[in-house]
Amino acid sequence: MGEPRIIELAPRPLPKDLTPDVFVAECPTRRVLDRVADKWAVLILILLADGTKRFNALKRMIGGVSQKMLSQTLKSLERDGLVARRAIPTVPVTVEYSITPLGRTLHAAVDPLRIWAETHIAAVEAAQARYDAEQRQG
Amino acid sequence: MGEPRIIELAPRPLPKDLTPDVFVAECPTRRVLDRVADKWAVLILILLADGTKRFNALKRMIGGVSQKMLSQTLKSLERDGLVARRAIPTVPVTVEYSITPLGRTLHAAVDPLRIWAETHIAAVEAAQARYDAEQRQG
DNA sequence: GCTATCTAGTCTCCATCGGATACTAGCATA
DNA sequence: TATGCTAGTATCCGATGGAGACTAGATAGC
Numbered sequence A, B: 001m002g003e004p005r006i007i008e009l010a011p012r013p014l015p016k017d018l019t020p021d022v023f024v025a026e027c028p029t030r031r032v033l034d035r036v037a038d039k040w041a042v043l044i045l046i047l048l049a050d051g052t053k054r055f056n057a058l059k060r061m062i063g064g065v066s067q068k069m070l071s072q073t074l075k076s077l078e079r080d081g082l083v084a085r086r087a088i089p090t091v092p093v094t095v096e097y098s099i100t101p102l103g104r105t106l107h108a109a110v111d112p113l114r115i116w117a118e119t120h121i122a123a124v125e126a127a128q129a130r131y132d133a134e135q136r137q138g
Numbered sequence C: 001g002c003t004a005t006c007t008a009g010t011c012t013c014c015a016t017c018g019g020a021t022a023c024t025a026g027c028a029t030a
Numbered sequence D: 001t002a003t004g005c006t007a008g009t010a011t012c013c014g015a016t017g018g019a020g021a022c023t024a025g026a027t028a029g030c
Helices: A026-036 A039-049 A057-059 A067-079 A102-137 B028-036 B039-049 B055-061 B067-079 B099-137
Strands: A081-090 A096-097 B083-088 B096-098
Touching: A026 A039, A026 B039, A026 B099, A039 A057, A039 A067, A039 A081, A039 A096, A039 A102, A039 B028, A057 A067, A067 A096, A067 B067, A067 B099, A096 A102, A102 B028, A102 B039, A102 B099, B028 B039, B028 B083, B039 B055, B039 B067, B039 B096, B039 B099, B055 B067, B055 B096, B067 B083, B096 B099
Parallel strands: none
Antiparallel strands: A081 A096, B083 B096
């Protein structure tokens, strides 16, 4: 239990061919997609793209995130090379998280998701209302 | 347990202001982002954007998906108005799933994620190897 | 002097989530 | 008669995620 899963070196079955394919469960790209299609990762990346932030600042800005998930997600993002962690030996110690160049390329792919949610929210809620009404009398 | 969670009409606290903000846990846009930043939803949308498909076809194409998650995710996507379900009364019954116009707008926002995973996989794996090596020697 | 507070987490407990497996119906095929 | 097809559902159990207590070491307040 001292070892969080992300530290474990998972046995990595080599892909049969060299074409990356997210639809193959064992493909490394699929593992990356699994990690990246994650609400906390998306929210953290969007915030850090806007500037370096400290742990508790992120915690305050992301409504509903637990310390455990924030800590876990940041560690994964750091391992994936998307986020950089810098500990400053003050008392108490402060830790700064910033986005890396690689992380910035992912942010470009991820921010449209936030935009989409914010612009199409009305259409989604309308669809849900329609669906629920049909279910009740259907 | 007969009622899956997506059917429940969750008590929906009204947002204090009218600005959608995914960082607020109670904001409807956040709920949408939570649903949409999901690996199965992403993979299903990408496949259906390419053409109408049947349940078992999707199951075969998406490596590692369980029937339960496929069925649940399709139902959610249908409720959100992103996917249309058509049951054809053959024997045995066949069911066709297709993407809606709204779903197509989301697909445009989601496909870059797949592209990103497939193009940056090498950089991510390199970062992971670097991180793991550092961890081992402290 | 004693207590509270700040930081960035970790630890433990528990509810929920997701995966594996078995099962359903009704007809076609071997 | 047994087997397979369809599109799921029911059930069990392990993995995941959230709530809250707890850690260190220095500082500020009473």
